[in-house]
Amino acid sequence: DCKLGGGCSKTGVQTGNGNADVEMVVHISADRSNATVMSIPRDTMTQVPACRDSQSGQSTPGYYGQINSALSYGPACQVATIHQLTGIPIDHFVKLDFSGVVKMSDAVGGVPVCVSDDVYDTYSHLKLSQGSHTLKGEAALEFVRSRHGFGDGSDLGRTVSQHIFLSAMIRKFKSAGTLTDPTAVYGLADAATRALTVDDGLGSVNKLISLASDVNKVPTKRMTFTTMQTAADPNNKERVVVGPGARTLFSTIANDQSLTTGSGQKAAAASATAKPATPAAPAVPASQIAVTVENGTAVTGRASAIASALTDQGFSTATTTANAPSPATTTTLTYGAGRQAEAQTAAKALGLSGSHLKQGTGTGLTLVIGSDWPSGTSFPGGASQPAPADTKTAVGGAHASTADQAKTCAKVSPYKTVNLNG
Template identity: 60%
Template sequence: MKIAAWSVAGLVVVTVGTGGYLYVRYNGNIKSAPLYAGESGDAGHEVPDEFGRTPINVLVIGSDGRDNPEDCEIGGSECGTGANADVQLLLHVSADRSNATVMSIPRDLMTNLPGCVDKEHKTSSKAGRGQINSTLQYGPGCTVAAVHQLTDIPIDHFIKVDFVGVIKMSDAVGGVPVCVSDDVYDPYSHLKLAKGSHTLKGMAALQFVRTRHGFGDGGDLGRAGAQHAFLGSMIRQLKSAGTLTDPGKVLSLADAATKALTVDPGLDGITKLVGLADDLNKVPPARVTFTTMQTDADPKDENRLVAGPDAKKLFTSIKNDQSLSAGQSGAATAPSSPPPVAPSSSAPAAPPADATPRKNIAVVVRNGSGAAHRATALADALKSAGFSRETSTGNNTTAEHTEVRYPAGKEADAKQVAAALGVPESAVQAGTGSAIELVVGADWKQGTSYPAGANGGARPPPPTPQPRSRAPTPSPPTMTGTAPRSATTRPSACPASAA
């Protein structure tokens, strides 16, 4: 549901010259709501760089609301007022417009929430601990207040998209190319995809961005990765498939986009969206970095998450306009990076010359050791050793032995991960997920270098791979469009050109 956010303004800009009729029509499509609904304070203020330029931070919210017949029918559940945020993405565009960061905030995150006042529906909420996605019940301005309180990042705008918006946007761009490494079936979102490449339109697009049980470990982090892949693919589709040079496609997309949105007053008109479009279009797609805030399992509820000890470092980097893109800086006077966690005491082994660059290898680190903060410490160590900034922590587990698990085709990358931390090659095992995972076992309770001689590197035989869910493997679905050469998503069964 957030995919529309990046592309909407870019399409609207092309329609402005078509006449006053379209201008009035598209302006009339756009709905607005207050930017900030907290009981006190505001959404923060950007700090200009030495040239007077300021970053832009836009909170993109995907709503699961079912308060109109179309959304109610699509949602397949009870209808009525109220909504939760299915998606929360913070889009940061640097002050010099050379790069951008898209940070996912998991919907299952438990945090301290501000009190809010929803003037439109005459309701209010008390400050207290709660799940961050519930704030949308009091309007998008309450979600803005909660994200600002969590991150201390100024938020300049929000864009809220509903179920219908995702479907109409994916149809208007001619479908979004994606690729999956295995058959995928989620009995909750009803997504059915056969292994390989697809072009998603309509309901399939909505199912893809809402799916959580079909990706990764079935949690919010796997869903965030799929959303990142989908959004990146849509950006490339817009810029490479002739969408912006085809008047018919442009008008269709502009109409769909403006109907799909609820925005703050700073974006509630065509000319305002055009201004945002101009800023977004200056950022090269290769300089857009997708990441997810660091999290740990909630000690009070294993099905919920809390901010990880290192989350503030990411928030500070974004607030200070520091780029997460390799070789890029944000503002002209970007401050120095937060101090990294000390890397492994043993020198990492050099990979083969033709190996995947470390910066392109993302790892999900899960703590099964029983010791506190192990996942965060080792995720930091991997990033300090040059692995992808998208390396993150996953839900805690229980494991006797440390293992590096890999999806099909990623064994060489997994061996790089193991070598960098001193983990024996015998601990590199085939997994069942879609990402490389480092599972920290009870044999590694401290330090960022695997203890020499721990269990002699011995490992039990790998378990027989199990399907992601107990649902039966589906027959391949009927998809629209043809498989593109640049299909996206991280699974290795995709073409070599996949991002």
Template identity: 60%
Template sequence: MTDEVDGHKAPRGNRRKPKSRAYRIAKIAGIVLSVLVLIVAGLGTWLYNKFSGNLHTVSIGGSMGAEKADPYGRTPIDFLVIGTDARNNAQDCQLGGDCGSSGYGNADVEMVVHISADRSNATVMSIPRDTMVNVPACTDPNDPKNTTTGYYGMINSALSYGPQCQMQTIHDLTNIPLQHFMMIDFSGVVNMSDAVGGVNVCVDNNVYDTYSHLKLAKGTHTLKGVSALEFLRSRHGFGDGSDLGRTYAQHMYLSALMRQVKSAGTLTSPTALYSLADSATKALTVDNGIGSVGSLLNLAAEAAKVPTSHITFTTMQTMPDPSNQNRLVPAPGAQSLFGAIVNDQSLSGGKSGSSDASSTSASAAPTPSASASPTTASFPAAQIDVQVENGSGVNGRGSDLANYLTGKGYGSGTTAVTAPQNVSTTELHYGNYSTDKAEAETVAASLGIPASHISSDPSMQGVVLIVGTDWTSGDTYPGGTAKPAPVDTKTALQDSHSQTANDGNVCAPVSTQQTVELNGVPMSPIQAYAAAANVPNSAP
């Protein structure tokens, strides 16, 4: 950082800057696409009342945060998918192995689903249930006696105080706005897998999880009913035997379910569509904002626009809890993943709603005002160096803004100097390098500088901010609306075990560690498979 000094004038006409180019139950998101695609495909409005009557609805006190519209007035959609371990009926008790959990249960699956503003891409982020977080003070709107003053504990325990508490806990952790939730139980998974005729999954070795009872030979299998639940519940069979391995396997299952739902065999069969709609709506508990089939269909119609190749599954980056090696805490890299979702950045190679004006339905959208703050930013802040010239007449003003930008992640080459003279109007100039304009728009979005204050200067390279007497304090241009600087998507995806929904060539990695026991002897799931020849496989 270079501090501005009186008498150190910025050269005019040749400014150059150094460029520092330096799944526990995947079912619900599947249900979303299912219900979306299926009734849109033609079941007819006469079934709305029947399917709406299947739904279980729970009130929440409102959404957590608000999505930001893109230049065309479109907003992203964010909701939480919850898989509960509650055993509130005979089928759940049988499938779950006991009836020890009642009420809402614990959220053994937590997936944040983000659908971009332009509907060109989506991100599904799993949060491992073993993550330790601060659960805020909560009161269940449906039971005022069910309340907590807040505590430090496993993230999945927040559901015991109601879905709203679970949503609030995740919003506080990630800053991702959440509008709705969808929750499903054990029996819902079984019925959904049966309704689509089974889901194809692959395992890269023989596996026998003696806890979930999943037993499969190496290769691809079609899972139905209980075998599907065993696969989704298995945490000792995959990866390192933790909840992380289970989330990766769930993403594979959900991807396969989505492909199955969109297949011709499902969409062209009235019987299959009816069964899918009936099973999906019976399985769901949703918030009152989407507590009808009509509302779900609207949501489904939006989600169905996203091709499977642009649906990215990720897992929040974690590391062992220093206080308890059997628990997790968010890793520093998770902040980049959260930021990418909040910024509506595509993580799948698709076009993000905030960066492409020509994407789906853009031609029918209104043209953004010339005075609107640009939101076409597509460059990570770390790749942008800004020269800040202080023409405000306030000593140190340039340094304040330069420090603010570097604090927001802008390049270490960001500098502050004194302008040759004071100017009345703040201006943002960019050079003739091919990426300079996009970089200037990124800076403008971060500072709330309107498009009318941005212009090109062919004699320079890079981005130069000239601060005028109209902006003598604060980090956002008066009257402007600052937007977060985009994050590096490669950094956001690092260690997140990402994959896209159209990838059908991935096999779940069976654990090679001693994560299970058979007859009291610790062994790997591979060894357990060989030692349990008398136990039938979960699927042929």
């Protein structure tokens, strides 16, 4: 990636994971009726949790910094950081490096885009005349990397042009029948395995084909692209922090709530009282799920009681018990990447709601019993569905668009010709 503009060491060879140039959370609804893509500006300041990269051994006790720096401690750290910031469970991880953008744009035969004016960005080397173009190879990379050429010339403006690019790619897939042609989709998935870094849950051609099938079920008018709302960092004008409305946007995604109506219009025009789609977690046999149950209360035997209740309901006999490292006031069920469905199955068996679940950096499921559950084997009050989020607030200031907006051109920044570096 050094030759394509990526970070390089003194030897000219990229080392380690580097920092993330672009970060997006992609949610496909349980019923495959809608999807939401949320970009998180790379200049967002947040707390990075304690992490250790299993590949490089590099670790951190945690720090406050730019969200994109978490990737330097491995993909699991980046996932944990985004989950900690948003509260959104992350099931899978996909990394596309600069050479991967080149390969994927070539694999699809180029992506059609248009720009509102002539643009020349000497940073990304993007140079296009006003109007429509089909971009592939390095030209596609230059387009998605340009931050000075579009919008207000910042990282926030760049996310909008990236959404235009991805929307155009999706429309091309669908109009050409690529995602319904077995031969074509196999070739695309095969190319993706060479261009992408993914977690084990997506690490094969067949699994990527299954993902493509899920995407194909969602109408383009119900695919919403958003950018996390931000506010200026009071301590650094070059950075941003989570802004008003962002927490509501996070909630709509975490609760499987669509940002479009059935007709494909933005949810900003829909009633804020609309009911969210009911999550339908993929079924995972209880016999395949083992839980580490830790007692965080002062009541003796709580972990054993809950563990017995789980095995009585058919959960794995590999379920174990222990004392929590420290007293806990709130019961939590923590799970590793790709284990959300298992956690939901265990939570349902115990009467826990979604608010008790959180993703961690570990690999298994750990239930810490807090003082809010002093007795019994079913959580007091049982599980309850979260109240629907206000979708008007969720998309306010999020630059929301849908993938069916084919006539939208990337708005060139006032600079038009960017020559800030020479």
